[in-house]
Amino acid sequence: MTRTRDRELRDRASKVIPDGMYGHQSVRRLPEEFPQFFSKAKGARIWDVDGNEYVDYVSAYGPNLFGYGFEPVDRAAAIQQARGDTLTGPSEVMVELAEAFVGMVSHADWVMFCKNGSDATTMALVVARAHTGRKTVLVARHAYHGSAPWCTPRPAGILPEDRAHIVNFNYNDAESLTDAVRSHAGDVAAIFATPFQHEVFHDQAEPNAEFARVARALCDESGALLVVDDVRAGFRLDRDCSWARLGVQPDLSTWGKCIANGYALSALLGAEKARQAASEIYVTGSFWFSATAMAAALETLRHVRESNYLEHIIAAGLRLRDGLQRQAAGYGFSLRQTGPVQMPQILFNDDPDLRVGYAWTGECVRRGVYLHPYHNMFLSAAHGDQELTRTFEVTDAAFASVKQRRAGLGPVVQLTRPRRPGSN
Amino acid sequence: MTRTRDRELRDRASKVIPDGMYGHQSVRRLPEEFPQFFSKAKGARIWDVDGNEYVDYVSAYGPNLFGYGFEPVDRAAAIQQARGDTLTGPSEVMVELAEAFVGMVSHADWVMFCKNGSDATTMALVVARAHTGRKTVLVARHAYHGSAPWCTPRPAGILPEDRAHIVNFNYNDAESLTDAVRSHAGDVAAIFATPFQHEVFHDQAEPNAEFARVARALCDESGALLVVDDVRAGFRLDRDCSWARLGVQPDLSTWGKCIANGYALSALLGAEKARQAASEIYVTGSFWFSATAMAAALETLRHVRESNYLEHIIAAGLRLRDGLQRQAAGYGFSLRQTGPVQMPQILFNDDPDLRVGYAWTGECVRRGVYLHPYHNMFLSAAHGDQELTRTFEVTDAAFASVKQRRAGLGPVVQLTRPRRPGSN
Numbered sequence: 001m002t003r004t005r006d007r008e009l010r011d012r013a014s015k016v017i018p019d020g021m022y023g024h025q026s027v028r029r030l031p032e033e034f035p036q037f038f039s040k041a042k043g044a045r046i047w048d049v050d051g052n053e054y055v056d057y058v059s060a061y062g063p064n065l066f067g068y069g070f071e072p073v074d075r076a077a078a079i080q081q082a083r084g085d086t087l088t089g090p091s092e093v094m095v096e097l098a099e100a101f102v103g104m105v106s107h108a109d110w111v112m113f114c115k116n117g118s119d120a121t122t123m124a125l126v127v128a129r130a131h132t133g134r135k136t137v138l139v140a141r142h143a144y145h146g147s148a149p150w151c152t153p154r155p156a157g158i159l160p161e162d163r164a165h166i167v168n169f170n171y172n173d174a175e176s177l178t179d180a181v182r183s184h185a186g187d188v189a190a191i192f193a194t195p196f197q198h199e200v201f202h203d204q205a206e207p208n209a210e211f212a213r214v215a216r217a218l219c220d221e222s223g224a225l226l227v228v229d230d231v232r233a234g235f236r237l238d239r240d241c242s243w244a245r246l247g248v249q250p251d252l253s254t255w256g257k258c259i260a261n262g263y264a265l266s267a268l269l270g271a272e273k274a275r276q277a278a279s280e281i282y283v284t285g286s287f288w289f290s291a292t293a294m295a296a297a298l299e300t301l302r303h304v305r306e307s308n309y310l311e312h313i314i315a316a317g318l319r320l321r322d323g324l325q326r327q328a329a330g331y332g333f334s335l336r337q338t339g340p341v342q343m344p345q346i347l348f349n350d351d352p353d354l355r356v357g358y359a360w361t362g363e364c365v366r367r368g369v370y371l372h373p374y375h376n377m378f379l380s381a382a383h384g385d386q387e388l389t390r391t392f393e394v395t396d397a398a399f400a401s402v403k404q405r406r407a408g409l410g411p412v413v414q415l416t417r418p419r420r421p422g423s424n
Numbered sequence: 425m426t427r428t429r430d431r432e433l434r435d436r437a438s439k440v441i442p443d444g445m446y447g448h449q450s451v452r453r454l455p456e457e458f459p460q461f462f463s464k465a466k467g468a469r470i471w472d473v474d475g476n477e478y479v480d481y482v483s484a485y486g487p488n489l490f491g492y493g494f495e496p497v498d499r500a501a502a503i504q505q506a507r508g509d510t511l512t513g514p515s516e517v518m519v520e521l522a523e524a525f526v527g528m529v530s531h532a533d534w535v536m537f538c539k540n541g542s543d544a545t546t547m548a549l550v551v552a553r554a555h556t557g558r559k560t561v562l563v564a565r566h567a568y569h570g571s572a573p574w575c576t577p578r579p580a581g582i583l584p585e586d587r588a589h590i591v592n593f594n595y596n597d598a599e600s601l602t603d604a605v606r607s608h609a610g611d612v613a614a615i616f617a618t619p620f621q622h623e624v625f626h627d628q629a630e631p632n633a634e635f636a637r638v639a640r641a642l643c644d645e646s647g648a649l650l651v652v653d654d655v656r657a658g659f660r661l662d663r664d665c666s667w668a669r670l671g672v673q674p675d676l677s678t679w680g681k682c683i684a685n686g687y688a689l690s691a692l693l694g695a696e697k698a699r700q701a702a703s704e705i706y707v708t709g710s711f712w713f714s715a716t717a718m719a720a721a722l723e724t725l726r727h728v729r730e731s732n733y734l735e736h737i738i739a740a741g742l743r744l745r746d747g748l749q750r751q752a753a754g755y756g757f758s759l760r761q762t763g764p765v766q767m768p769q770i771l772f773n774d775d776p777d778l779r780v781g782y783a784w785t786g787e788c789v790r791r792g793v794y795l796h797p798y799h800n801m802f803l804s805a806a807h808g809d810q811e812l813t814r815t816f817e818v819t820d821a822a823f824a825s826v827k828q829r830r831a832g833l834g835p836v837v838q839l840t841r842p843r844r845p846g847s848n
Contacts, residue, residue, distance in 0.1 A: 005516075009516060009519050012519050012523065013518075013519045013522065015523075015534075016519070016522040016523050016526045016533070016534055016535060017518075017519075017522050017534055017535065017536065018534050018536060018694075018699050018700075018702035018703035019702075019703035021514065022536055022702075022703070022707065022708065023706070023707060023708025023709070023712060023713075024708045025512070025513050025514055025708070025712075025713045027513065035513065036513055036514070037513060037514060037515060037516055037518075037519070038508065038511045038512065038513050038514070038515055039507065039508070039515065039516065040507040040508045041507075041508035041511050046508070046511055046512055049515075049516055056512050058512040059512070060510045060511050060512050060710075061512065061710065062710065063510045063710060063711070064510070068508060068511070069506070069508070074505070078502070078505075081498070081502075082493070083463065083464040083465075084462065084463070084464045084465035084470070084492060084493070085686055085687070086484045086487045086488070086686040086687070086688070087462045087465050087470055087484050087492070088449070088462065088470055088480050088482040088483070088484050088485065088794060089449050089451065089459065089460055089461060089462050090445065090449055090460070090461055090462070091461060091462055091463065091473075092429075092433060092461055092463065092473055094437075094441075094461075095433050095436050095437045095440070095441075095461070098437065098440040098441050099436065099439075099440050102440045109440070110439075110440055110441060110442050111440060111441065112441065112442060112446055115539040115540055115688060115709070115711065116539055116540065116543065116709040116710065116711070116712075117709070117710055118709065119540070122572070122573065125581075126573060126580075126581035126582065127581060128581075129581040129582075129583065130580040130581030131581075135583055147706055147707045147708050147709070148546070148572070149546065149550060149574070150573075152705075152706045152707065153706055154704070154705065154706030156550075156554040156701070156704035156705045156706070157549075157550035157551060157552075157553040157554030157555075157701065157704070157705045158550065158553075159553065159559055159588065159589065161585040161586075161588035161589070162585075162586075164583065164585035165583065165585070231710075256710055257710050262509055262510040262714075263509070263510075263711075264510070264539060264688050264710075264711035264714060264717075266710070270442075275442050276442075277580070277581065278442035278443075278446075279442035279443035279446070280578070280580035280581070281576075281578065281580045281581045282447070282571055282576045282577055282578030282580070283446065283447060283571045283576065284446065284447025284448045284449070284571050285447070285539070285540040285541070285542065285571070286484075286485065286486065286487060286540065286541055286655075286680055286681050286688075286690070287487070287539065287540070287687075287688035288447060288449075288540075289447075289449045290686075290688060293688075370512060
């Protein structure tokens with residue numbers, strides 16, 4: 001496996017991009033085997049700039065739902081692009097997409113489109129404050145809702161005022177949430193919740209129905225708005241808002257990532273009662289009305305409604321989880337595979353500093369399967385038999401190699417660099 | 425001129441989008457002749473959903489620099505799209521684009537890409553605070569730097585804390601700026617300045633060189649960072665940062681709008697001294713590393729460097745300004761055409777409530793020339809002889825019509841709606 005081109009590009013990038021790369025796609029904290037730069041993608045496969053091929057379980061950190069280069073979506077986007085994308089006003093497809101989206105999400109009566117997940121979550125916060133005339137916003141401790149000043153996980157350049165009136169509670173802990181509401185009685189504008197608990201470096205946890213029902217009841221009692229942040233998980237758990245599975249309907253939900261199968265689009269969806277507040281805030285962006293990504297989303301949503309993609313992804317996720325569990329046990333490893341099978345988090349027991357997980361994902365990447373050592377992954381409808389068969393060949397060899405190397409594994413140097421404190 | 429389809433889409437949109445549309449592309453405050461929805465675009469022309477054609481002087485509010493559907497850029501984007509857009513890591517084109525951009529902007533040693541203009545301006549603010557360890561950010565009164573909570577022009581849902589430590593000064597007023605710095609001595613993190621004064625509803629004003637030099641000197645003395653917000657004007661005034669014309673180099677500059685000729689991309693560029701701070705903040709977005717828009721930007725920047733687009737746009741802008749001035753005088757109107765000719769703002773003298781300007785731009789739109797009554801406009805390299813000739817036919821007829829109607833013109837109802845207070 002060569003890395004010549006990747007190393008050359010990293011050198012060049014380090015001159016013109018701070019730290020060589022930034023944000024969630026920097027590989028600075030990943031095992032050294034992970035390439036930084038990619039050259040192409042198709043289905044569930046990606047190729048790095050040195051020509052090495054991978055079965056990709058990260059799926060662009062979510063956007064790839066139906067496969068890279070999914071032809072029906074790319075075709076719809078290309079047709080719209082030829083007509084017009086970023087114009088002096090929106091295109092007809094914006095109305096069609098708004099109708100389709102609102103028609104699929106039970107709690108929603110309206111939608112506003114934007115570009116980043118952070119746009120949608122920030123709009124939800126502003127709408128909730130406009131609607132209630134209150135300040136306090138409750139957010140689960142360590143939950144990721146984006147990288148705007150009010151929610152970014154790293155403190156550099158952020159003022160205490162940016163986080164004013166953001167109050168934490170513990171996810172899946174109805175008592176903690178109730179206490180937080182009571183402590184700010186009369187001033188709670190919103191309760192934010194991710195559809196399940198998906199934090200980097202930690203086991204994932206499904207929401208318990210009691211917690212979700214209490215969140216809804218507390219909002220109903222207090223007049224606060226319930227916000228489900230479905231940016232990361234939307235359409236991988238359900239064809240509706242992810243908490244519809246629990247029988248709980250939020251007032252606002254935020255979407256992004258895969259809603260246009262990789263084209264840049266996010267959205268805030270809301271219930272009737274928040275419509276007036278949503279019309280009073282001022283939010284916009286140069287490309288929020290661009291039509292190409294909306295045409296891609298319209299086609300993506302059609303496939304969400306009409307295909308069995310979700311059942312396929314769940315079946316593939318189950319097969320991956322079961323197969324890895326068996327392989328791991330055969331080599332004397334014990335895995336913690338948590339969260340929905342469609343969005344697996346894979347950590348090793350007896351691996352407090354992640355050295356085994358880093359070694360194993362590094363061995364997998366070296367052999368052509370891209371698995372992440374500490375971030376949840378995302379299966380797509382393009383993860384089929386061939387990909388899983390190839391995956392199990394590689395993961396088996398990786399377990400075997402790590403079993404041999406285990407005693408000699410040192411601490412993960414990527415996690416101990418002084419420049420990178422323990423934030424995202 | 426029919427409006428059947430536009431009216432039908434507005435009705436449908438009003439059900440599923442708050443207020444029927446939001447942000448800068450809502451036509452709620454524009455003359456009734458303005459269509460809300462468009463179907464296609466090419467060069468400097470746009471077509472509404474009823475098939476009416478317009479010479480478009482708004483250019484998507486900036487993004488259209490080389491013409492809609494500009495083939496070299498669309499071709500570069502399509503080639504990249506076929507390889508891969510939103511992947512599990514960035515593509516090689518990100519490094520190429522970073523090198524090209526930094527190579528063109530004199531003050532810049534590094535760049536970070538993002539999606540919205542607001543992303544770039546917010547990153548500038550956070551970098552400046554991280555770099556200085558200070559809080560106060562100086563912003564010209566009424567200047568638009570985006571719609572994030574710290575800068576959005578409408579107060580709904582915004583807390584005083586969101587604006588904490590944002591301090592105003594008067595644009596082009598070196599004394600006002602100096603006073604603001606002195607009043608917050610020791611705590612100024614940044615001075616923000618747009619490249620010229622471009623506020624809705626007001627005459628535009630070129631920056632005076634003294635003001636720019638004082639801003640630079642105050643930053644040098646105090647250690648604050650000077651930020652030129654070039655999101656709106658970048659590459660329409662210069663092939664470098666817009667203040668390079670004044671001989672003043674900022675520490676940070678923000679870009680967006682036209683840098684990828686309509687594809688969704690924005691950027692923060694910075695000088696060496698701010699690199700460390702830029703590497704310490706945590707900012708990211710699901711689509712910030714997407715390659716298609718970067719390939720479009722790489723080709724756009726090549727045309728910025730290698731074509732005479734800028735000289736062409738300036739010549740077209742001069743011809744438009746001169747022609748309109750002559751026509752207006754011939755009909756007894758007096759225009760205030762302000763700002764750079766490439767980005768004209770056209771207001772009427774003796775028109776305090778804009779009724780003449782609304783009537784005139786309404787008559788122009790009715791006849792197929794899209795001019796804005798209160799927002800600065802944007803010429804593109806596709807505004808050629810044919811477009812200008814067509815424009816002058818229409819504007820002449822519009823002046824003639826408004827001259828006849830003038831005595832009967834009433835107040836502009838779009839500006840007196842209770843739901844829309846006098847903010848953006």
